[in-house]
Amino acid sequence: MGATYTAYNLRIIAVLTLGSLTFGYAYSVISNTLGQPSFSAYFGLAGDDAYANAISGAVNGLFAAGGVFGAIHTGWMCESKGRxxxxxxxxxxxxIGGAVQTGSVHIAMFLVGRFVNGWGIGMMVTLIPIYQAEISPPNARGLLVGQHGTWIVTGYAIAGWVGVGAYYSPNDALQWRLPISFSCLWPLMLIALSPWVPESPRWLLTRGRRDDAWRIIAKLHGAADDEGMNYAREEFYQMSQQVQVDEAAWAQGGNRQLFTRRSYLERMWMGFFVQYASQTTGAMVIYLYAVQLYQNLGETGSIPLILGATYVTVAAISNLVGALIMDKLGRIKLLIIGLSGCMISLSLVTAMVAEFAGTTNQAGNAMGVFFTFCFITFYGGGEIYPTHFRSQGMAWSIVGTFLSTLAYVEAAPTALANIEWRYYIIFVGLTLINIIVLWWWCPETKGLSLEEINGKFGDEVVVHFADASEKERAHLEATVGRGEELEDIGHG
Incomplete structure (x- = not known):
């Protein structure tokens, strides 16, 4: 497949990663917030461990619950109103959610803001990878869509270091309000730059807006030369033909087919499983309560905050490396390597916590810290749905993320206080099972266009790139103008 990404692709991806950053920062900022003594003092959490654990679980649980509703909301709105x-x-x-949290004067107000914020980022984390995938060429889609994960974790890192800086402020309120207020910055920037982001050409095709879709496709592939123009024509032809067939199939049963048609049902559960499996590594439990974990391992003062920020900085680097090698190594191999590394690293973390947490053994506690960094290195290391239900399918997948996160992080404070390191054993065992299922069940999608992935699940692929020849030229001339006009669009 000849053409690859262009400067125009990169500019769009750069703007869309502000949505990824919005999710990552909002998700992460609470880790250091819960570790700020001024936050606990302001909301009356200090001195009552049981109450503090219940509130910590509610803060993260309501955020995840909001994410579930946000993902479902996106499944409808993304298809109905556009990306x-x-x-x-x-x-x-x-x-709105970030502003309510920043201005909270009692814990109930903070919890409401956390739920609203979760709703917004639930929408964002569902939408952004769909958007990125639909404007990325197949042979660079892993790299470009991989920026979603990279910038999510970059948001984690920024939140961590902002929290470290705020810790040293003499103003108690500023210590926790300032980091949370930054969660409003990234979505504000996204709205400001959104005029430079085009609508998804695949969604435009589902609405019969062929001319608009073609202009965007031509520009996405830099169709100013013969190679770019040919590639743009081939992809547009494939997309438009596939949309017609998919819409005809969809008309036979609508949304009901998501749970009655075998190929669709398999994709729904596969997407759900992959998202669930990533959370079942225990990554969010470790990170959201990382400050407390490092405190249990003997670290004091600002050191737990600094370690938490460094932890997610390593994750950001690992995610970038994963995005760079994904198109060559493949999705499934990379997932299995990452899950296996997480399982082994978490086993070692569990052993160190069980043996040395609460003791003065510096070497043992240091090894516990080290293995958490091994874990996030491996962890750092939604394209299986057809166009006509990509938004609903991705929403269902993200629901898997938030439901598993809700269950794990809501229970974590109480579980870690009562059964301690044994809580981590659950994640080790489940991850082993997930690795086996992933290897046996999930197909590789490396190098395929979004339309050609249909074939992996037994559905019809109307046009393969290898089959496209002069017929896509005739098709375009009949539907979006004469050949000369196409050349003008390609150069425009």
Missing amino acids: KLTMNTAAAISI
């Missing part, structure tokens, strides 16, 4: 309007709506809701 761009959904993105701006998600950004606006995220801003």
Whole structure:
């Protein structure tokens, strides 16, 4: 497949990663917030461990619950109103949630803000990879869509270091309000830059807006030369033909087919499983309660905050490396390597916590810290749905993320206080099972266009790139103008 990404692709991806950053920062900022003594003092959490554990679980649980509703909301709105309007709506809701948390005067207000914020980022984390996938060429889609994960974790890192800096402020309120207020910055920037982001050409095709879709496709592939123009024509032809067939199939049963048609049902559960499996490594439990974990391992003062920030900085680097090698190594191999590394690293973390937590053994505690960094290195290391239900399918997958996160992080404070390191054993065992299922069940999608992935699940692929020849030229001339006009668009 000849053509690859262009500067225009990269500019769009750069803007969309502000949505990824919105999710990552909002998700992560609470880790250091819960570790700020001023936060605990302001909301009356100090001195009552049982109450503090219940509130910590509620703070993270309500955020995840909001994410479930946000993902479901996106599944409808993304298809009905388009990708761009959904993105701006998600950004606006995220801003409202961040503002309510920043200005909270009692814990109930903070919890409401956390739920609203979760709703917004639930929408965002569902939408952004869909958007990125639909404007990325097949042979660079792993790299470009991989930026979603990289910038999520970059958001984690920024939140961590902002929290470290705020810790040294003499103003108690600033220590926790300032980091949370930054969660409004990234969605504000996304809204400001959204005029430079085009609508998804695949969504435009589902709405019969062929001319608009073609102009965007031509520009996405830099169709100013023969190679770019030919590639743009081939992809547009494949997309438009596949949309017609998919819509005809969809008309036979609508949403009901998501749970009655075998190929669709398999994709729904596969997407759900992959998201669930990533959370079942225990990554969110470790990170959201990392400050407390490092405190249990003997670290004091600002050191736990610094270690937490460094932890997610390593994750950001690992995610970038994963994005760079994904198109060559493949999705399934990379997932299995990552899950296996997480399982082994978490086993070692569990052993160190069981043996040395609460003791003065510096070497043992240091090894516990080290193995958490091994874990996130491996952890750092939604394209299986057809166009007509990609938004619903991705929403269902993200629901898997938030439901598993809700269960794990809501229970974590109480579980870690009562059964301690044994809580981590659950994640080790489940991850082993997930590795086996992933290897046996999930197909590789490396190098395939979004339309050609249909064939992996037994559905019809109307046009393969290898089959496209002069017929896509005739098709375009009949539907979006004469050949000369196509050349003008390609150069425009």
